[in-house]
Structures are given as C-alpha cells and as structure tokens.
Amino acid sequence: MQPFYDYKKFAMLYVDDEEKSLKYFQRAFGETFRVLTANNAADGLKVLQAxxxxxxxxxxxxxMPGxxxxxFLEKARPVHPRAVRIMVTAFSDLNSAIDAVNTGAIYKYITKPWDVQELEVTLKRAMEFYIVQNDRDLLLREKLSALHKMVITDRVISLGVLAAGLGHHVRNAMVAVRTFIDLAPEMLHREQADLEELRHPEFWTSFYRKVQHKVKFIVDLLDGLDQVADSAHLSNEARVRLHxxxxECWNDHRGAFTDAGLxxxxxxPQNLPEMVVxxxxxxxxIHLLFRDALINxxxxxxxxxEAxxxxxxxxxxxxxxxxxxxxPGLPADAVASVFDPFFLRADKPQEFGINLMACYFIVYHHGGRIDVDSRPDQGLTMNIHLPLAPKPLAAENDSEEFLSKVMINDRLWERLLSSN
Incomplete structure (x- = not known):
C-alpha cells in the first residue's frame, strides 16, 4: 500500500529569468503542488526569507542575469538548510553541475526541456523526502522534550527522597540543639548567673534570639520536606473549588504582599469544575507559590x-x-534547574529552591505536571496541569526499583544516543 502524502502541505520555490518558463511550470504543476516563483536570484532570496x-x-x-x-543556492542554503535544492538548466555544463553539488548541495540536476511526467515524479520524491525528514525532526524534538522532562522529574524526585531521608537524621541532631537552647535561660537562672554582670549582655541576648530563629527555620524546612516527600498517596482527598x-490562602499573604509593594x-473563573485533591x-x-513570589x-x-x-x-x-x-526571570539554561532544592533564583542564600521543589512533589503526587518558561528580564511563567480526579500513583518502596529510578538518567541518554 502506497503511503499518502499531502504534496500541498509545503510549497516549492522556482527561480528562473524566463517568464515563459515560470508560467509553464505554474500551469503544469500548480494543481499538484503549491508553487512560488521569482524571476531573479535577489527576488528569489526575498521570497525564501518571507x-x-x-x-x-x-x-x-x-x-540568469546577475x-x-x-x-543563489549557495546563499539560500544557510537561510533554509533543510530545503531540498534542485538545479534546472538548458545547458549541459559539467562544471556548473560540479559547483552546484559542492557549494549548493543540490538534490538533483535537471536539464531542459524537461519531461512533465518525469519531472513530476522527481518533484514528488523530493517533496516526500522533505516531509519524511520534517516528520522525523518533529518526532526527535518531541522525544528529546519527553526525555528532558523525565530527567528533570527523576532528578527532583531523587533529590526530594534524599532530602527527606537526610532530614530524619538532621532532625534528630536538631532536637539536641533546640533542647539545649530552650534550657539555656533556665540553667543560667539556676546557676544564678546575672546577664547584667556579663561584659556584652546585648550580644548574648541577640545571638540567642538569632539562633532560636535559625533553629525554627530548619525545623520548619524539615517539616515541609516531610509533608511532601513522605508518601505518594493522597490521604486526605476532598472536593474543592479552586477559587x-x-x-483562603491569599488572605494569609495579603498583608505581606502589601508590605513588599507587590x-x-x-x-x-468561579464556574471551574470541582477538583479532587x-x-x-x-x-x-498555593501557599508555597505565594511564598516563592514574596522571596523572588x-x-x-x-x-x-489564572486558571x-x-x-x-x-x-x-x-x-x-x-x-x-x-x-527578573531566568536565563534559558537555568530553567531546567528551577526545581532543584539547591538552586538560588534570587540573590538570597538563605532561601534555596525548597519551595518550588515541594510544589513539584505536590503536583506530581496529584498526577499532574509543571511546565516552566522564563527569559531574562521577562519574568517567570509556570503552567500547572492538574487532573480533576487524580489517579493513584504506584508506590516505589522496593530498593532495587528505587535504585533503578535513580540511575535512569544514564540509560535514557544511552537510548537517545543509540537511536536512529
């Protein structure tokens, strides 16, 4: 069974200084193909660019004159490298044919007068070649895009699980630190130590408060990791209206946004269907999205x-x-790292990318995905796709399965490099 090709899906450009040749070509092949014409190389280049x-x-x-x-083909090649190039001439000029192959990288060399049926077959084969090549490029780009998203997902999940695992041990150490800090004032009182007798009582008081603040920050951070990385199951499902x-969340952040001048x-829309979350x-x-905006x-x-x-x-x-x-946005090479917990979007070393990594986990657990687009000085855009009724994700408790997932990056790229 012959494959079907739409020969008018793309156009062909014919450049010839003879008006009769252009009209004859249009009349002979205009019904089968989309034909664009130009009567000199300069005009042909303008049509190609347009x-x-x-x-x-x-x-x-x-x-042709000029x-x-x-x-012309030598100039056309960098403008449209993928285009199939064909030389048509009434002269049997071997040197021209060699030059056309070497500098213009032509697909075929045709002499006038041409046979309409033979030329139509040649044009069809050339058009089919371009369509197949174009479809292949589209599939390859889709494959690269899919693999890129899988690699990002794998990295975020692996880092999240690692962070949650380390968080357990860090929390145990922080318990001892926090207990010591909380007991310090009482123990000083028992030892009958008077702060006023110290040389720098303001320093110790200020330092004590800062340490308390930092300890609270770390504990809250670990709590956040635990909440998003403990399980892929949705344990408190409810039907909600997005607006x-x-x-409700905006009410908690309204004052902070006003103070920040944002x-x-x-x-x-209030008529959006209910979501199961x-x-x-x-x-x-939602809170994390507001918090990330306040930070950056x-x-x-x-x-x-919007929704x-x-x-x-x-x-x-x-x-x-x-x-x-x-x-401020982000450069293109930084977009892939925006969900990395160690990525700094703003110049604030105390605020790592934990918020967006947590967002990624929550969306992932709901069976959704996040697409990010950003350009320097043009802001950041996140499109969060969520199903109305998420399907449960399979748990990944098996250690061998988890190790396989951690190593998936190398295997993905090996497949990509080995594929045709």
Missing part, C-alpha cells in the same frame, strides 16, 4: 494567577493554573 517555514523545495535555473543559480482555596492579579497538600501548594519579586512587580479547564486526551479533563510574574 516564506521560509512553508518552503520545502528550491528549484533554480543556472544561467547571480547564477549556483550562487475558594486560592482566596501587585497581584487573579483570573480564576489532598486538601492539606493542595493548600500548601521586588517592589512594583506583579504576580498573575482554565482544558480537555485532555481521552475522557479526562484537566485544570491548568498559570502563575506568571514580570520579575
């Missing part, structure tokens, strides 16, 4: 939160929450 995404084939006559066909949850815009975790997700945005910036219901493949339906700002 219609580059639509052009698959470039045909040109060799001997630039020759070889010279109500966001409004603006907030909401576009959450783990209510504590989902509420924490500066006075005058605006945080925008919409979109149809998914199959019977399922998703809600997409779009969180964007007009802050």
């Amino acid at each position: 219609h580059r995404p639509d052009i698959a084939l470039i045909l040109t006559d060799q001997r 630039e020759t066909g070889v010279q 109500e949850v966001i409004a 603006n907030v815009e909401f576009q959450i 783990d209510h504590p975790k989902f509420t924490r997700l 945005l500066t006075s005058g910036n605006t945080l925008s939160i 919409a219901s979109v149809a998914n493949e199959g019977p399922d339906e998703n809600v997409v929450i779009r969180v964007s700002d007009n802050g």
